[in-house]
Amino acid sequence: MTKYKLILSYDGTNYSGWQVQPNGVSIQEKLEEAFLILLKEKVNVIGSGRTDAGVHALNQVAHFTFDGPLDCRKITFALNGLLPLDIRIQALLKADPDFHAQHSAKGKCYYYYLNLDSVKSPFFGPFSWHISRNLDLSAMKAAAKILVGTHDFTSFSNQQHLGACKKDPIRTLFRLDFVDWAYGIRLEFEGDGFLYKMVRNIVGTLQEVGTGKLKVEDIPLILEAKDRQRAGHAAPPQGLFLAYVIY
Amino acid sequence: MTKYKLILSYDGTNYSGWQVQPNGVSIQEKLEEAFLILLKEKVNVIGSGRTDAGVHALNQVAHFTFDGPLDCRKITFALNGLLPLDIRIQALLKADPDFHAQHSAKGKCYYYYLNLDSVKSPFFGPFSWHISRNLDLSAMKAAAKILVGTHDFTSFSNQQHLGACKKDPIRTLFRLDFVDWAYGIRLEFEGDGFLYKMVRNIVGTLQEVGTGKLKVEDIPLILEAKDRQRAGHAAPPQGLFLAYVIY
Structure with missing residues (x-):
């Protein structure tokens, strides 16, 4: 074989x-x-x-x-x-005989596209989350900075329903960058692994920091709580791209 | 009113x-x-x-x-x-009472997206022309340079069928630039006006220069011939964008 x-x-x-x-x-x-x-x-x-x-x-x-x-x-x-x-x-x-797409992976990078124009783009609608409200980007960046590093990301994961299959919730986020694109901001998440819905839950939480519903100071408390209910809503799927896998 | x-x-x-x-x-x-x-x-x-x-x-x-x-x-x-x-x-x-979207226009800019990756992008397929063959871009640029300026663009227009409505075929192309984008080249056409299908006919002709079917030296002869049959095929519509109108 x-x-x-x-x-x-x-x-x-x-x-x-x-x-x-x-x-x-x-x-x-x-x-x-x-x-x-x-x-x-x-x-x-x-x-x-x-x-x-x-x-x-x-x-x-x-x-x-x-x-x-x-x-x-x-x-x-x-x-x-x-x-x-x-x-x-x-x-x-x-590929090498011992290569395994999932188990050999050392990390992954996801992109999440925010469309921040006042009017939703007819071209990028299916590939971004359109937010027409003004967001406090500097607060969002400060919140993102707190999430970078090694943490128990239970509060940002929807794994409860997996029961016995529950994975170790400690993950390392290498970087969470804000990059300009034509119609807004692309969030780049690179880490050694991601829990179920972790990226979308982080994006939804950052958006709530951006609108003022959550504060930067809430982020350490949310991490500490290890409770999904404490973080923000999940961002919609259409803005999320698996960018690349690191081996 | x-x-x-x-x-x-x-x-x-x-x-x-x-x-x-x-x-x-x-x-x-x-x-x-x-x-x-x-x-x-x-x-x-x-x-x-x-x-x-x-x-x-x-x-x-x-x-x-x-x-x-x-x-x-x-x-x-x-x-x-x-x-x-x-x-x-x-x-x-x-708007001013005498503003007319068509008659007040002093010029227009069109973008044409060429997707030059070996595999067609699943995202930009409906918004670009995928050409997997290697194109001689320097020949295409040389051909484009000849087209910039004031010319009779009859050879690049499908106006024959318009009969009595036939427009003056003299147009000025201010610029025809090659700009890199993520998956290839964007051609930017700025001019004082464009004849029917002129942009797509020019793009198709440039592609034929790129594949070697036409030569750079053919371009002045094609312009001179004032005959649509002499130029290349029309490029497909999905790569074309009306970028902006100049007033």
Whole structure:
């Protein structure tokens, strides 16, 4: 068996997320369907992690094993021919036998796009969160600074329902940067791992700091509380992009 | 009667173009429908010019007259509530009585987005022309340089069918710049006016120079020939944006 690594982009607008699930069409399912047609075989595609319904990816990484050699260039071309236009294979590469898209990952980077123009852009509506109120960006930056580093991020995660599968809630956020883009601010989150809905919960909390509903001084208390109820609402999925995975 | 000026953006993907026409839904029609609901009156919205089916606008300008004062901020908000999300009013302003969106225009700027990555972007597919072949950009720039200035652009226009309405084919292209963007090159055309399909015909011709099908030396001959058959194919509409109108 040979191991292969896929790098792919997708517009998540019309999907129920990365992972195959009973209701809705997932990215993983579309990939496995394309492989079945192409290789006449059920291929199990393992992603670096899930993305939720409506979340996008610039460079999601996945792996699969296949018994036999593949012409990576031809397969990339053929997969892109079979896949819908909102899912694009950027590269297919032979991988080390012990490579695992999820377990080998040392970190990830997510982008979250805030559209801060008074009128929502007709082009970036499905790819950003439009906030027409004035936000106090310096307060948001001060709050973000507190979140960078190693913390118990329980208050920013929706993991309660996972019960026994509950993961260690300690994570390290390497950076949380505010970068200008044409219609607002892009928040860049780079960390060694992210809990379920952690990025969206942080963005929603920062937005509440920006509107004055929460204060910068509330952030250490929210972290300390280890209680999801204490943080802000989750930001909507359409502004979130999995930018890249670090190996 | 008071004159008003509208500045609006739209994603042209799902429209038959700016102008009302028997088949398909136009941007102008959607605007006039929204005004009818809002002002209980048929308002005739005059644009700075047509955009074709599938062409987008960042800042299209239009004017209309209305008998009575309008609260511009409230009307903008209400129009955006009535219009589909792919058409957005950026501003509504009171205009001089002699302002005319088309006749007062001193020039226009169009952007054309080329996506030059090997794989088409899932995000910019509907907003760019994907060309996976290597293009000779320096040849394209040399060809573009020849087109800047005042010329008879008949060879780059599809006006033959307009018969008696045929316009003066002399136009001045102030600049034709190549600007890098995330996934390729944006061509910026600024000129005192553009003939029907002129931008798309120039882009298609430049692409043929880029692939080697046409040579830089062909450009003066194409201009001189005043024959649409001599220039390259029209580039597809989805890469074209009306960026702004100069008054």
